[in-house]
Structures are given as C-alpha cells and as structure tokens.
Amino acid sequence: MEPQIDRRAFLKSIPVAAAGIAGAASAATTASGAMPDKAAPAPMRFVNPRKVILQENTRKEIREWFDSGNLKAAILPACSIEQHNEHMSIDSDYVIPSLIAQQIALRLYPNVVVAPASPCGFAPYHMNRRGTVTLRKETFQAYLFDVLSSLKSHGIKTLLVLNGHGGNHVPIQDVLPEWRKALGVTIAAESYWYAHPPEYLKSLIGFSNHTSHAGILETSMYMAAFPERLRNFTLKEYDDAKLDFESGFTPDVREFLNRDDRSRPTRLPGENLRDRMRQDEAQLATREYGEALLSQAVNVFSDKLRQMMAATEAGESWPPAQQA
Numbered sequence: 001m002e003p004q005i006d007r008r009a010f011l012k013s014i015p016v017a018a019a020g021i022a023g024a025a026s027a028a029t030t031a032s033g034a035m036p037d038k039a040a041p042a043p044m045r046f047v048n049p050r051k052v053i054l055q056e057n058t059r060k061e062i063r064e065w066f067d068s069g070n071l072k073a074a075i076l077p078a079c080s081i082e083q084h085n086e087h088m089s090i091d092s093d094y095v096i097p098s099l100i101a102q103q104i105a106l107r108l109y110p111n112v113v114v115a116p117a118s119p120c121g122f123a124p125y126h127m128n129r130r131g132t133v134t135l136r137k138e139t140f141q142a143y144l145f146d147v148l149s150s151l152k153s154h155g156i157k158t159l160l161v162l163n164g165h166g167g168n169h170v171p172i173q174d175v176l177p178e179w180r181k182a183l184g185v186t187i188a189a190e191s192y193w194y195a196h197p198p199e200y201l202k203s204l205i206g207f208s209n210h211t212s213h214a215g216i217l218e219t220s221m222y223m224a225a226f227p228e229r230l231r232n233f234t235l236k237e238y239d240d241a242k243l244d245f246e247s248g249f250t251p252d253v254r255e256f257l258n259r260d261d262r263s264r265p266t267r268l269p270g271e272n273l274r275d276r277m278r279q280d281e282a283q284l285a286t287r288e289y290g291e292a293l294l295s296q297a298v299n300v301f302s303d304k305l306r307q308m309m310a311a312t313e314a315g316e317s318w319p320p321a322q323q324a
C-alpha cells in the first residue's frame, strides 16, 4: 500500500458553507488556507479552522463569542488511544472523531465549538497489544460528564458527544439518560460510524461485513486525511513477525483483559485470526473511500446538530418524542 500525501483533495471534498459565510476546512494537524466552496453564496471569507477549537481561543475571544449570542452548541469527541494493527498510529480513534467534530463546527460556524476531547477511552481488551492506554469505565464517564457540565455552566445548551471508538459506545449510552436528567439541556451521543449504515457501505465499498477496527474503513479515512500517520506494510512482514495475541500475557495484562466481556479468556482463541483479517482487509482501502466516509459523517451529524439546536431554541425536548 502506497499512501499518497494529498489532504487537499479530501478537504475539497467537504462542502463548507454556513449562514452566508464560507469557512475553511483543515485537518487538525496543520493550518491550511481557505478553500471556499464554489457553490456557496457570496460573500465568502476565511475562518481560521482553529477558531472552532475551544482551547485554542483566549478567554477574551470566548467571552466575546458568548456575548455575540452565536455560540449555541458544543461537540465533545470521545476517543481512544489504542493499537490499530501494524499500519496505523495508535491515535486513530482520537484524530478521526476530532477531525469530524472540527469539520462539523466549521460547517455550522459560528454556532458550534469543539470541546477538549477525552483522548483515552475504554479499551482494556486492546491491552494485549503494547501502547494501548485505557481508562477505567468510571473515569471515562466522569471525564465526559465533567466537561459537559462545565460547558453547560458557561451557558451552552446543546451538547453532542461524538464517539470514535467501539468500546466507548455502551459506556456512554448507559449513562446518557442520567446526564440528560442531571444537566437539563439538549444532549445526544453518537458514534460516528452510525453515519455509515450497511446499505451505504454496500454501495460505497461493495460489501458491509467489514471489520470495524483498523480495516478498510479506518485505513481509508487515514489515507484521505492523515497519510502521515499511516505506514506501508505487507502481509509477508505481518506473518514474519509471528505475532501472538492469544497467550503469554503478564498477570497485569490479564487483569485488564478480564475487565470486558469481549476479552474474557474464552474469546481469546481466534484473536490472532481476527487480527490478521483486519490487516488483510486494510489492503482494500482507498483515499476515495476515506473522503466519502468522512464527508458522510460530517453531513449526517451536522444535520443532527442543526436539528438539536433548533429544538433548544424552540424549547422542545430532545430527543423528539417519536425517537425517544
């Protein structure tokens, strides 16, 4: 696999337009110039893509943003630092949802800010690959709640948790009703891959029984947006490394693996095969798939956040009664 360094093509694929202002799109790691959408109405002007990241503003800028009445919603990325096979940096479940969140905020500029992500999440079952850093479930849930609570205290009444890691999904959904009750604001939590239902994937990549981790989808998004975080690999190198993720753990690692149903010792047989399948499937990745997947997620959750902000404005409860 030869990843091409061409982030520009991906950025052009995301239409950027908000309330008469065309924003700029940029990946999180480098500043880039404005790329106004050709179809967007004039006038167009540059928006620094870092402007939508809460912690990159000064207190004066944040105060003025609140005072303008424009700051209505926040997105909190829920992430993970965990092994992603031989070819992806271990922060993929951090940088992908963070990028989607930033792009949504630029799309909806100046109404949305991106809150400081929880970089680590709940991933004890990846601890048999070194480098993974996991939080306890309670620590992870408490972090998210404390950030949401801070944002609410400052007057943000619409909050979207955007999750980027499979193991975080249930821990978040489990406490979402409590958070709703405790905070009394419009709040939702979404895992970004729900923007890619099976029918969508079938039409995009030709099949929907893909592996969810480090396979064709995540590798494609890396090719589109984070080529510098991707390494070349061959299956021969993979096989020559004679990797074993089913046995030989220290007691410390074993203790982590026992924290989650999916990693109980009974599930370990087959883990090596699953790991190799992911590595094999990653070879099908393309930059074009990645551009489409990221754009789709930005589209779906921009729409959702727009609806949430409208519900807040109208004083309606969320989720709407028919979805509750």
Ligand SMILES: [Zn+2]
Binding pocket: 084, 092, 093, 164, 165, 212, 213, 214, 218
């Ligand atoms: Zn991942």
